[in-house]
Amino acid sequence: MxxxxxxxxxxxxxxxxxxxxxxxxxxxxxxxxxxxxxxxxxxxxxxxxxxxxxxxxxxxxxxxxxxxxxxxxxxxxxxxxxxxxxxxxxxxxxxxxxxxxxxxxxxxxxxxxxxxxxxxxxxxxxxxxxxxxxxxxxxxxxxxxxxxxxxxxxxxxxxxxxxxxxxxxxxxxxxxxxxxxxxxxxxxxxxxxxxxxxxxxxxxxxxxGGVWGKLHNLSVKPRVELSEAHLDGGALGVTLYRVEGADVYGSFAIALRVLDATGVEVAAWDQQALAGLAPTAIENRYVAKVKPGAHSLMLPLGAKAEVRFESDGLKRLRAGSYRVELEDISGASWATTLEVP
Structure with a gap:
């Protein structure tokens, strides 16, 4: 056999x-x-x-x-x-x-x-x-x-x-x-x-949205979510999370502003200040990292970090609601609310 x-x-x-x-x-x-x-x-x-x-x-x-x-x-x-x-x-x-x-x-x-x-x-x-x-x-x-x-x-x-x-x-x-x-x-x-x-x-x-409704592509334009804004020892802490945009290209933040209820700027950081942030001011949570670049603060897709910003103007804030606004080099901007007790 x-x-x-x-x-x-x-x-x-x-x-x-x-x-x-x-x-x-x-x-x-x-x-x-x-x-x-x-x-x-x-x-x-x-x-x-x-x-x-x-x-x-x-x-x-x-x-x-x-x-x-x-x-x-x-x-x-x-x-x-x-x-x-x-x-x-x-x-x-x-x-x-x-x-x-x-x-x-x-x-x-x-x-x-x-x-x-x-x-x-x-x-x-x-x-x-x-x-x-x-x-x-x-x-x-x-x-x-x-x-x-x-x-x-x-x-x-x-x-x-x-x-x-x-x-x-x-x-x-x-x-x-x-x-x-x-x-x-x-x-x-x-x-x-x-x-x-x-x-x-x-x-x-x-x-x-490729079957009905409006088409959308989350890889085209960058979007950053701001959250958990708070004051700590005269410094502003805010969590930045890049959730949309091209995966091969970062979001480049060139300005961060704090505005009062009337829209008056009470504290601000320009692109040189963002590019000069110390590594100790950024607490990254994931492998992709928020970090200072040559001319801006760089946020790769998927990166999430709590970032601390210091300014003498923050020490004089009165109680109330403020708007924290981050501006990208493309002109896009995103915001969250800061509550000062």
Whole structure:
């Protein structure tokens, strides 16, 4: 009796043809994930916390408008030492999954893995994209492409096929094949297709208003939230949180003013004063950091910090409500209320 394993019920016929037809998709999809590892650790070191372009800062950019996973993102960007391990593990997973998809090894399971990776990208970064809704497109296309590979397998031009022909055991292949066969019998493909399409429409609407109503793109113009304004020992403390705008370009604050109820300026800091803030005056909460620049106070996307501003004028404030206003170099401004008891 031959010791070779029985061939998979989904290795020939229409399934083989479908897998052959999706070869270009499999190679491109695999490379998009493997190339993440290639860019971060081979071409450059993007996992150096002290280096330019640290991946942790990019991950921090997702935070303000992530869908459903914001608490998890905030936890990691608040704990830099854990974030590094998370990014390393994620990069290794992307490398393994991407390479396996290109080779066509455990194709159905790796297709599911790519769909899950893309789903995570969609939830975290689907709101980003200055021109073509870049991250949303990457996410929804990755989910649908990965699930397509779950259904078709790798086809003739895959390591799975090569191993099947030689009677070699592919880990998890029998279970994957049975699940796919069962889903096809129960018209599960229609359910999956409908679910993916609804996910596409829902996230397009939530992130960009792309189905009905007014279109919006949170990556175009910077927006900074001011909160928790208070006086402490004659200094103004206020929390600054950059929540919108391009992830590759900072917000550059050139003025901060405190105005009384009649609009009269009672304290102010110009761009030189903001650029000259001492590091001890800024208490950053995340990996992306608010910091003084050459000519302004720089606020990268996702950065949140409590900043202290000192002025003799603050010591003479009477009880009442005041307006704290931050001005960006673009001319945009944002404000919060300061209550002086």
């Amino acid at each position: 031959s010791s070779k394993a029985a061939p998979s019920p989904l290795v020939g016929g229409a399934y083989l043809l479908a897998g052959n037809l999706l070869l270009p998709l499999r190679l491109v999809l695999g490379w998009t994930y493997f190339s993440a590892f290639w860019r971060r650790l081979v071409l450059e070191n993007k996992l150096d916390p002290d280096g330019a372009g640290y991946l942790g800062e990019k991950f921090n950019h997702f935070l303000p408008n992530a869908l459903g996973i914001r608490p998890a993102i905030e936890f990691f960007v608040s704990h830099p030492e854990l974030l590094w391990w998370k990014l390393l593990g994620f990069t290794v997973v992307e490398a393994v999954v991407g390479l396996a998809v290109m080779l066509g090894f455990m194709t159905r399971w790796m297709g599911l893995a790519t769909a899950l990776l893309a789903f995570g990208i969609l939830l975290g970064a689907g709101w980003l994209g200055t021109t073509c809704l870049d991250e949303w497109q990457i996410g929804v296309l990755g989910v649908s492409a990965g699930l397509a590979l779950v259904g078709t397998g790798g086809g003739r031009f895959s390591l799975d096929f090569w191993m099947e022909k030689r009677g070699m055991k592919i880990p998890g292949s029998r279970l994957a094949d049975r699940l796919v066969a069962w889903a096809l019998e129960k018209r599960g493909v229609v359910v999956v297709a409908a679910a993916v399409f609804l996910l596409t429409l829902a996230t397009n609407q939530i992130f960009h």
